[in-house]
Amino acid sequence: MKIWGKISNVGVSEDMSDAEIRAGQLINQANFFCALFSFCFVPCLLFLGLTYYIPFQLATGLLTLFSFYLSYLKKFNASTLFLIFVLTLNLIYFSLCYHNTGIEFFLIPLAAMPFATSKKSNITYIIVAWCILAFFLTKYLAYTLPPRGEIKEPYLTLTFILIISGVFGGMLSTLYSLKKANDKFEENILSRKKEVEEQKNLVEEKQKEILDSIHYAKRIQTALLPNNKYIDKNLNRLKK
Helix, strand or coil, X not given: CHHHHHHHCCCCCCCCCHHHHHHHHHHHHXXXXXXXXXXXXXXXXXXXXXXXXXXXXXXXXXXXXHHHHXXXXXXXXXXXXXXXXXXXXXXXXXXXXXXXXXXXXXXHHHHXXXXXXXXXHHHHHHHHHHHHHHHXXXXXXXXXXXXXXXXXXXXXXXXXXHHHHHHHHHHHHHHHHHHHHHHHHHHHHHHHHHHHHHHHHHHHHHHHHHHHHHHHHHHHHHHHCCCHHHHHHHHHHHHC
């Protein structure tokens, strides 16, 4: 879990707010899962005989790793945008090379990812709009352009099942990561709230001690000093 913690906290520092830490960790987790899936899909391509596409898939995996460098520079929004752009281009090209695989459905979890990782609504809208455009563009181009290769049955059905399983797996992993990040986010807020309350109680206690000391010193001073009548009486005696 130490390795997982290091992966999640790439570019994350203690001077960041809880919300920024939460977003950064989610972006890094998304980068990791996307890179892992990109490389793990290579053996599937080899098994299905789609050797033509293996270099493109490896290149996609390597490019997704570049997103970690952007996170290291604390450019988390840029990391998200770059990751989405690389993955959508890969999905579009694969769909054009091999028709009816359902690969374009991976655009669904990609469109949902910025709602968890980006706090800027304009970036979220851009990514969602881009994923929707990419989905319909893929459908249109796949309908009008001939495929680069053909996946025969039963491998075509197997490929479709693997891809749809990957889509649901990606959505579930995204939701799980979001839940874990939200739980930790709420835990940090409660912890800080408790810390603030403890500091407040400590300040109030110290303030009470100081006020008690002042009142005690005032009582001692009042007891030692003569009263006004005594002072007036002696002043009048001295004047005579």
